[in-house]
Amino acid sequence: MIEISPPDARALTHWFPSGAPGPAAIGEHVLATGIGRWWADRPAQPRTVAVSCAGHVVLRGTPEDLRPGFLAPLAGNRIEAPARFLPALGSAFGRLTPWERMVWTLQAPPQRATVPHTVTVRHLEPADTDALHALGPDAAWLSASWGGPLGLAACGHAWAAVDRTGHILAVACTYFRGTGYEDVAVYTVPDRRRHHLGLACVTALCADIAARGRTPSWNCSLHNRASRLLAWHAGFRLVREYVHYAVGSPVRQTRLSI
Incomplete structure (x- = not known):
């Protein structure tokens, strides 16, 4: 994946739901504070987008066309992603450890x-x-x-x-x-x-x-x-x-x- 500029706030809800508890707040935090990084599979009309901050990543989009090497910049983080990304994550990294989490x-x-x-x-x-x-x-x-x-x-x-x-x-x-x-x-x-x-x-x-x-x-x-x-x-x-x-x-x- 390549690093991209912060998306427009109006476009953010297309990828990450706003106003929800849990990992959804990460994208909003990065957009508001500028602390963190944005990633995409391509600079224009991306199909996959990620936001990272403090060792946490939220990954969204469609993984069908992702080559394993594209996910390399996300190494060493804890990634929250839909189940459809698991094959791509498993192919991209030597270790993939699930952590069960609770939102209160x-x-x-x-x-x-x-x-x-x-x-x-x-x-x-x-x-x-x-x-x-x-x-x-x-x-x-x-x-x-x-x-x-x-x-x-x-x-x-x-x-x-x-x-x-x-x-x-x-x-x-x-x-x-x-x-x-x-x-x-x-x-x-x-x-x-x-x-x-x-x-x-x-x-x-x-x-x-x-x-x-x-x-x-x-x-x-x-x-x-x-x-x-x-x-x-x-x-x-x-x-x-x-x-x-x-x-x-x-x-x-x-x-x-x-």
């Missing part, structure tokens, strides 16, 4: 989250960039959809639990911002988990999202029990399940020609 939306009041007096739950600000960096590589994924720690700190879509020394203990943010739904992500430092800090940040973020006229959504692995429990305690309820595929390196062209 906010439907109930959250459980109350009490935090210590020494902790403040507040909006992240650009001055918090260094504190986000200090969370280390385990938390690097959290800011990927905003272009890095500075982008997350300055986006206005993140809340944090911060101690008196300025250290961040937990963060909840809009990970993908759609027109109808904002997908929520959360990270808590390991030694402060089970202290309700993540829940407090999620609750504050969800109030913000609702004030913007959108609905909070939640996307997690079927096997991530901790994420599912936090979602439930925050008032989210399951609306659907789907599968995306973690793909490895492209199959070498010499192998494809055999």
